[in-house]
Amino acid sequence: MLLFSAALPVASQEERIDTVIPKFLSNGYFFREMPNLPDGEKAIMRLKDKEGNSIVVINVDAPLPKSLIRQAIPREQVHNATQFLDGLNMMHEVGELTRVNVKADGTFYSPRVGEPFPQFSEKDIDGRTWTNDSILGHVMVLNLWFSGCGPCRAEMPILSEWKEQLPDVLFFSATYHDAETVRRITDKHHFTWTHLVGAKDMMAWIGTEGFPLTIVVDKQGIVRYAVHGTDEAKRAEVFSIIKECVNTK
Numbered sequence: 001m002l003l004f005s006a007a008l009p010v011a012s013q014e015e016r017i018d019t020v021i022p023k024f025l026s027n028g029y030f031f032r033e034m035p036n037l038p039d040g041e042k043a044i045m046r047l048k049d050k051e052g053n054s055i056v057v058i059n060v061d062a063p064l065p066k067s068l069i070r071q072a073i074p075r076e077q078v079h080n081a082t083q084f085l086d087g088l089n090m091m092h093e094v095g096e097l098t099r100v101n102v103k104a105d106g107t108f109y110s111p112r113v114g115e116p117f118p119q120f121s122e123k124d125i126d127g128r129t130w131t132n133d134s135i136l137g138h139v140m141v142l143n144l145w146f147s148g149c150g151p152c153r154a155e156m157p158i159l160s161e162w163k164e165q166l167p168d169v170l171f172f173s174a175t176y177h178d179a180e181t182v183r184r185i186t187d188k189h190h191f192t193w194t195h196l197v198g199a200k201d202m203m204a205w206i207g208t209e210g211f212p213l214t215i216v217v218d219k220q221g222i223v224r225y226a227v228h229g230t231d232e233a234k235r236a237e238v239f240s241i242i243k244e245c246v247n248t249k
Contacts, residue, residue, distance in 0.1 A: 019079035025057045025088065027064050029072035030081065038062045047087045049080040057088060087148065094146055097176055098206035108207035111226055117217045122196040125179045125186075130172070130196065132221060139245040140170040140217040141238075143193065144202055147177060147185055149211040151230050156191035162239060163192055169242060174199040214238050218245045 022030040025047070026037060040062035048054050075081045102108040111118055117140070121131045143159060145152035163171045174196040175182060182195050196202075206213055209228035216225040216238060225241040227234050 019077055020073060021053050021079045022055060022073055025055050025084060027059055028085070028088075029064060029069060030055075030075065030078045030084075031072055035064075035068055035071070037068075038065065045091060047084055047091075049083040049087075051080065053080065055084055090146075090148055094148065094176075094203070097200055097203040099204075099208065101204045102207050106208060108204070110205040110207060110209075110213070111215055111223045113223050113226060115223055117215070117221050117223055120202070122174065122199045122202070124172075125182055125195040125197055130194075135170055135217065136221055137219055138168070138170045139166075139219055139242060140172065141242055142202075142213075142215045142217070143171075143173045144175065144199075144206060144213040144215075145173060145211055146175050146203075147181065152212045153185070153189050155212070155230050155235065156186065156189035158235065160190055160192040162242070166242060166246060169246060170194070172196055174202045176200045176203050216241050216245060218248065 020032070022032055024031040024034055026035050029035075035058075037058065037060045040060045042061075043057075043059045045057045046054060047057055075085075078084070099108075117132065117135075119132055121129060123129050141162070143152075147153075159171070159173075163169070171193040172195070173186070173191065173193045176199060177185075177197060179197045182197050185191075186193075186195055206228070211228075212230055213226065213228050214230070214234075215223060218224050224245055225238060227238060
């Protein structure tokens with residue numbers, strides 16, 4: 001579920017018009033009720049605006065007939081239309097990045113336990129470049145996230161506690177967002193790791209499994225743990241593996 005919280009300018013009293021909150025968004029068109037969509041492969045998701053209003057998105061890989069488009073609510077009459085459309089565009093961008101290497105059979109590459117961590121070169125929020133040589137000899141933890149992932153944002157303060165407890169570990173977060181966006185989000189959620197920005201190549205490791213992806217790498221540069229998704233049990237397992245790696249020469 002995406003919680004998109006872009007702030008929109010508030011219209012003046014003279015500019016304000018009556019708006020409605022639609023129930024559905026299909027192929028860029030807003031509808032009050034479930035539209036009678038044409039046949040085709042459909043993708044379904046749910047979006048929320050910053051006020052908590054929810055809308056169901058049902059995109060179909062076929063053009064909507066003109067008769068259906070005429071039933072759509074004009075965008076200028078939709079409450080927070082820009083937020084919903086921006087959120088939809090962001091989800092499309094994330095989908096393109098995460099599924100770029102997914103094969104026809106659904107398989108994709110992601111760092112595997114027991115194998116060396118892939119070669120990388122990424123800049124952090126302050127412009128420093130990090131590579132495999134930078135992390136060699138250290139335990140490294142990498143957390144892949146994006147702004148529309150609610151569970152990613154929710155766990156950020158918890159992950160920051162790990163850094164306080166294990167100061168010798170290199171804790172990195174990575175996302176495709178730019179430095180300004182990352183700084184705004186991580187400051188708000190008190191996320192104190194080193195943040196890699198514009199890391200589009202790493203986003204392909206998500207594949208079809210979803211965010212976040214957390215990876216633990218030992219002092220020799222070997223992947224020791226990797227898990228998609230997050231909850232209390234998964235975080236406990238990750239933290240246990242990190243401590244094992246710290247205590248292993």
